[in-house]
Amino acid sequence: MxxxxxxxxxxxxxxxxxxxxxxxxxxxxxxxxxxxxxxxxxxxxxxxxxxxxxxxxxxxxxxxxxxxxxxxxxxxxxxxxxxxxxxxxxxxxxxxxxxxxxxxxxxxxxxxxxxxxxxxxxxxxxxxxxxxxxxxxxxxxxxxxxxxxxxxxxxxxxxxxxxxxxxxxxxxxxxxxxxxxxxxxxxxxxxxxxxxxxxxxxxxxxxxxxxxxxxxxxxxxxxxxxxxxxxxxxxxxxxxxxxxxxxxxxxxxxxxxxxxxxxxxxSAPHRVVRITSSGTSVATVRIALADALRDGSLRLYFWAPSEDGWVDVRGRPALPGHTTAVEGDDERWRIAISGGQHPLAIVDVDGSLRRRPLLVDAVLRAGGQALLTAQLQAAASANLAQILAARARLEEKRLAERQRLEQELHDGAQRRLGDLARRLEGLTGDASDPAVGSVAGECRDEVLATVGELDALAHGLLPAALREKGLHGALAAVAARLGLTVRLLVVPGRYPAAIEATLYFAVCEGLTNVAKYAPGASVRVEVTLADHWLRAVVVDDGPGGAHPKPGGGLAGIERRARVLSGRATVESRPGAGTRLAVALPLDTALVAS
Incomplete structure (x- = not known):
């Protein structure tokens, strides 16, 4: 009044x-x-x-x-x-x-x-x-x-x-x-x-x-x-x-x-109250403040006790400390908001708003309660991001362990068995007793079969083609080995090892199912990158009717995708072919927010 x-x-x-x-x-x-x-x-x-x-x-x-x-x-x-x-x-x-x-x-x-x-x-x-x-x-x-x-x-x-x-x-x-x-x-x-x-x-x-x-x-x-x-x-x-x-x-x-x-x-403070009254998500609060101040570049940072520092609207660590957030150049104005005993938020606005301190103060006061709610959500997102990051690190450790086992198999057991097979080969040709030569030949065949099994096991742990050539080269080799007609489109570039390995095994499972149940079908494989999500799609025109079974390969794909905060879906109507889609985030904060 x-x-x-x-x-x-x-x-x-x-x-x-x-x-x-x-x-x-x-x-x-x-x-x-x-x-x-x-x-x-x-x-x-x-x-x-x-x-x-x-x-x-x-x-x-x-x-x-x-x-x-x-x-x-x-x-x-x-x-x-x-x-x-x-x-x-x-x-x-x-x-x-x-x-x-x-x-x-x-x-x-x-x-x-x-x-x-x-x-x-x-x-x-x-x-x-x-x-x-x-x-x-x-x-x-x-x-x-x-x-x-x-x-x-x-x-x-x-x-x-x-x-x-x-x-x-x-x-x-x-x-x-x-x-x-x-x-x-x-x-x-x-x-x-x-x-x-x-x-x-x-x-x-x-x-x-x-x-x-x-x-x-x-x-x-x-x-x-x-x-x-x-x-x-x-x-x-x-x-x-x-x-x-x-x-x-x-x-x-x-x-x-x-x-x-x-x-x-x-009227600007009333606009903030009206917009945030319909919902107080972090995105809604930012939209309300940006609309009231007519500043599309407005950014929000929230204090996260679990991080003991500042996080952005996605819960990712953003600023090293309170001092850095408040002090800035003339082009930006960073306003620290206190929540009592602890910091609450930092509102980063265009520097021209320094000439409108009364407007900015009124808008921030009107959005104070909404900022408090948004800070709790951002802190929760930061906690969830930590959990998801820990799961991703665990998967990376598992992948590193696979690489170590593969290297040990290749450098240890496979090499020694290969040497043994060559010795048995020599014994087979030089033995004066045919019975001894026959036994040596059987032993050689068993050793070579064991080497083949170990090679297949090592290949299943992590193929060398994936490490050396990336997704495109590794998937092309799989398609050629299975004898399928595959139209392969893979976005160029290299990505975190755990992401590449999970997508690789998911596509391999899809191609293996095609080779097993629809060997004459044509297959399309696409790997794309959009909005920091890496997506893989395997589509065939086979008979369809596939569905995940507990303990089966498709169920394993879903489980491995969830470990990396991703998702996997299978669409397979009878007579309409099968579509396997896997999406993995390159940044776990995308999922947390």
Missing amino acids: PRLLFFRHEAVRAVLCALASAALVLYFGAPYWRDHPVHGAVASLACGGFAASGALLATGGRRRRLTGWLLLAAAFCWPLAWLVSRDSGLGPSISFFGLYGFFVLFGTAILSYPAGRLRGRADWAWVIAAAITLVGGEVVFQIFTEPEWAGLPPTVTWPSGPPIRAVWDVGTRLQAAGQIVLALWFAGLLWRRSRWLSNLDRRIAIPVQVTAAALGLIPSIQAAVDPSTWTDLEQLQSFYFTEGVIALVVAVALVSGALRDRWWEL
Whole structure:
């Protein structure tokens, strides 16, 4: 309720400033408005709009204050320009300074919008150049010219000085060219600034920048094309009206932008509450905060007691410590949120939101309970990720043990049995007793059969082709050995040994079943990588009807896939072939989250 009352007071101040500025326009330009009431209405609306937007911005927070006061000053300079309608006194002389003062103040305000400050030397250079060209040039004009040259009656009060016609002739052309240069320069600065705007600022600043650039370019080009604008009072007043029409559009963009910006600041916390009320998952909380702050790059980190450190939304260790998370460069703003005795979360947002501390604080307060729930979920995901990682490490140890056994069989028993077989071969040929040679031959055959069995056992533990050639080479060798027609598509690359071995044995089981039950079927094997998941599919056009049996090969595939946090499915309708699919995550945190 206090915020709404404050907003209402801001509106009252804006209305009062708008009425005062509009009244001055009507008063100073009264001689012209009598014959052109529509022009008077447009000019008063435009000036009132500038004053209202300036008042809203000046009282809307520290970052808007400079822009607001500059717009207010410009809004009260604009009425002075209509003193040109007076036919005596200092009014016409002051009117030109009011006009150029309006453009300098207005341009400076727009360059500082919406950040509330000028950005770099280029902005300051434009402000200085505009003040010298417009205001300084007018001082020179009024000292060395006559009022009649500007289309004014001789009864007006004009600064005294020696009139020099050449100053007027050359000066008007130089000033027209200078105004076009300033307008183009101004438009270029606005275009450059638009690329740096955050998403939150872009929606309110772009309409203002486009209309402001038009306000600078169109009158400058019009005055350059028709030099009589500065020598004919009627045309000069019509020129002011054109500026007023464009200024009215700028004022509407400023007022609507200021109101929408203020409304967003008031409604953003409620948006967080509304989005998180439907569910408080980690993803929902991040979406709610990113939507309220209009920051698609927002990242969340949560404190995980089991890790004694920070984890990301998937439960993976992310940041080394609290200090690293809070200290950052100007492009990012990392906000630490405490949960009492322990840290709760870190919200990493775009650095431009530093200029909106009240909005960020209100949004984070509104999402405090949701962040607490999300932190518990992230901590649970971290615990689950540890369990899954431990299972994966166990599988890797089992695989390493298989490799060791294979190497020992190859280097030990197989080699010694091979030597024994060669000796028996020699004994078979050299034995003088046929009975001895026959027994030696039988022993040799038994030894060779044993070597073959050991070789098959070692091959079943982990084939050498898988280690040396990867999945594609190993699977191609299996297909050739089984005599199947296989269309093999395997994504290139090497992957963790446990992942490759599990996929290899799963595909081998599928191909073995095809060779056993549908030897004439055509087979398609695909191994793909997407979203950090490695997937293998074995599809045949055989008779189908396969289903996992307890203790069978297909059931073993499912069991081994679960060990690595993956999944395996078999689809085999009678007469429709069989489809075996295995998916394994390359990162167990994907499953934990």
